[in-house]
Structures are given as C-alpha cells and as structure tokens.
Amino acid sequence: MQNTLKASVTFEGVGLHSGKSARLVLNPAAAGHGIQFKRTDIALGNTIVPARWDHVERTALCTRLINAAGVTVSTVEHVMAALAGCGIHNALIEIDGPEVPILDGSSAPFVRGIMARGIHRLGVPARAIEVLKPVTVTKDGASATLLPCDRLMIEFHIDFEEQAIGRQSRVLDLRNGAFVRELCDSRTFCRRSDVETMQANGLALGGVPGENAIVFDGSTIESGEGLRHADEPVRHKMLDALGDLALAGGPLLGRYVGERAGHALTNTLLRELFATPGASRVVDCDLAMTARLPGQGLVWSEVPATRRVA
Ligand SMILES: [Zn+2]
Numbered sequence: 001m002q003n004t005l006k007a008s009v010t011f012e013g014v015g016l017h018s019g020k021s022a023r024l025v026l027n028p029a030a031a032g033h034g035i036q037f038k039r040t041d042i043a044l045g046n047t048i049v050p051a052r053w054d055h056v057e058r059t060a061l062c063t064r065l066i067n068a069a070g071v072t073v074s075t076v077e078h079v080m081a082a083l084a085g086c087g088i089h090n091a092l093i094e095i096d097g098p099e100v101p102i103l104d105g106s107s108a109p110f111v112r113g114i115m116a117r118g119i120h121r122l123g124v125p126a127r128a129i130e131v132l133k134p135v136t137v138t139k140d141g142a143s144a145t146l147l148p149c150d151r152l153m154i155e156f157h158i159d160f161e162e163q164a165i166g167r168q169s170r171v172l173d174l175r176n177g178a179f180v181r182e183l184c185d186s187r188t189f190c191r192r193s194d195v196e197t198m199q200a201n202g203l204a205l206g207g208v209p210g211e212n213a214i215v216f217d218g219s220t221i222e223s224g225e226g227l228r229h230a231d232e233p234v235r236h237k238m239l240d241a242l243g244d245l246a247l248a249g250g251p252l253l254g255r256y257v258g259e260r261a262g263h264a265l266t267n268t269l270l271r272e273l274f275a276t277p278g279a280s281r282v283v284d285c286d287l288a289m290t291a292r293l294p295g296q297g298l299v300w301s302e303v304p305a306t307r308r309v310a
Helices: 078-085 110-115 179-181 192-200 232-248 262-273
Strands: 004-005 009-014 021-028 035-039 048-050 091-095 120-121 127-131 135-139 142-145 153-159 166-173 189-191 214-217 220-222 255-259 280-284
Touching: 004 021, 009 110, 021 078, 021 110, 021 262, 078 110, 078 179, 078 232, 135 262, 153 232, 166 232, 179 232, 189 192, 189 232, 192 214, 192 262, 214 232, 232 255, 232 262, 255 262
Parallel strands: 035 091, 153 255, 189 214
Antiparallel strands: 004 120, 009 021, 021 091, 035 048, 127 280, 135 142, 142 255, 153 166, 214 220
C-alpha cells in the first residue's frame, strides 16, 4: 500500500554546504502525490520542486534538485533516504531555505521524527519500479549498476588511502526494516584534505567535525562520540545511494551495486535505466510485493539511539 505520515513533523538546523539555517516540515500527502519539496521562503512563481531524478541539477558532493523556474533545494539525500527507508511514498516537504538541515549528518533524526508521528496507510497499491535488465555506468574508476532482483538490495564498496577508512564492503537486503536497523544512523564523512578545498569553493560551510560530519585524517578520526559502526563510511554511502535511488519516483525493486560511486553517478545510472528500452517497468504492488518493500516491518525499538562502537 502507499503510505504517508500520520501528521506533520518539523526539523530545524543549518545546511552542511551553505551553512544557512532552514526549517523543514514533512507533511502528509494524498496517494499519487509522490514526494515534492516546496520553498516557502519564495513568494512568487513556481516554488514546487519534485523529488525526481530528472530534476537533479548538480551532484558533485550532494544532490540538488531544481525546477523549471530555477528554484532549487540542496542536500536532499538524507531526508529522501529516511522517507524511502520508512516506506513513505507521499509527502509535501516545506522548506524555508535553499538546503535541507544536516542535523547530525545521518538520517536517524528524520527517521525518529517520522516514526514518532506514525505511518498512515492510504489504501492504494504502491507503484514500484522493477528493474528488468542490467544497467551499468562508469566514470573515473567508479561504477554503479542495477540488476534485476525481486526486492531492493544495496551493495557498496569503497577504497580510501586513509588508514582509518581503507577498503570497506557491505551488502544489505532492505526488507524488514533493515534500513532503520543497519544504515540510518551512519553519518556523512570526508577527509581532512578535502575540507579546505571544499571551503575554498564555498562548500561545507556548515560542517562541524564530530557534530554533523566525521572527518578522517590519516589514522585520526574526528567523530565526536566515536564511530557508530566500525564501517560507518560504507554504511553512509549505502544510505546516500538509497536517498538518490528514491528519486526514481517510487520504490525500486532491484539490486544496486556501487563501487566508489557518488551522487552524480547514481543519478546517471537512473537516467540510463529510464533511457534504456525495456530496462524497467512500473508495477502496482500486490500483497507479496508490498511485503518486500523497505518500510515494512519497522519496529520503533530498533530506531537507533546514538551509540558508539569504537
Ligand atoms: Zn550523505
């Protein structure tokens, strides 16, 4: 079934890249509405920005959406991952600034907010996107692939020179609340060497190491409370992939494989999927398919409180 929230929930905080504060409200919406942003700080013109792959503008370090009037919303991936992971298919997201608040750098605060309000079932079948043929895109030694699979699976591999990151791999079946249990609290990370470059380019202005991002410097880790998982970086990349795949326009049934992939490559992958004849189809989910979607089997007691392992 298609789902929305039982009631609105509000989040406030700075954007990771712009450093600008914003208030974001997740509102319930009707079946068939999909996920849309609305810029409430802009008075005139078309302020609705659909959360869809064909509205992605620039995706170097975050995912930014843009509408035909040039209105943008940046860094949508963590709230999109929270909605997808909780099985929310319809929501109107009001925001009074250009960038989604980074909060603690993960999706956990959004998940806690959504779960606290509750999930409302709309009595209309969910429309899933089934991957029917393998599709792969590559760039600069990175790759992203979608393969046919009867549920959503995410596989990711990263390889960093920083000793504290190194090579990390993980595969996850997103059924039965796995996102909430395994991925949602993993935080944004970067390398110390990237911070100055980003800030010189007007990015990461709202970043506070240990508070809303983990910063790796050789074997040193600035993470505030300590890592939440020993392989928190690869888990965060999987979280990002879920958020970027949520821009497909509905829950995806397929296996995603990312090898050092980023936001731009995952968006290119969706464009390739929809440009390839016969590679996908939209299906109304029957009960068996619905049971395999992320968001089924969520348990409040499994929503992570902040915890450390290292
Ligand atoms: Zn991220």
